[in-house]
Amino acid sequence: MPVHVPPPAPAPPAPEAPVPFPPHTVEQLRALEQGALAFNILDTTTDGKRKKTVRIAYPKSVAWQQVATLLKAFKEQQETQFETIIIQGYLPQDPGGFTFTNGQLIFDRNVRLGGQTLNRYQIDTGNGLAIDSVRIVLSE
Secondary structure (H helix, E strand, O other), X not given: OOOOOOXXXXXXXXXXXXXXXXXXXXXXHHHHHHHOOOOEEEEEEEOOOOEEEEEEEOOOXXXXXXXXXXXXXXXXXXXXXXXXXXXXXXOOOOOOOOOOOOOEEEEEEEEEEOOEEEEEEEEEOOOOOOOOOOEEEEEO
């Protein structure tokens, strides 16, 4: 007689974003920060001049929480001497990869667009290549 194994319980529903996602304004982007997860800084590197890269590890999460966590890390690591700040997210079980696995935020200061000078946020979720990855580009 075959043994009946019950199906696994469904996963709990993903938490809802506090604002529309993906955000269409920098204000909406900043409002996501309240849902940021705790993270650990793995390392920080600079080119000594204009670029700073920070690698962080935090648990797997839905896209809006990745964006929120990357933004929180960016705010904590922001330094005006750097024109480009890159925050790369890694899953805790895979912190040594060559490319990010849990989102990336690239902030460029003083980007020229025509006659304007702007600050630009480019954010990718996941590894940036998966079918469910989200890319957000906002300027202020």
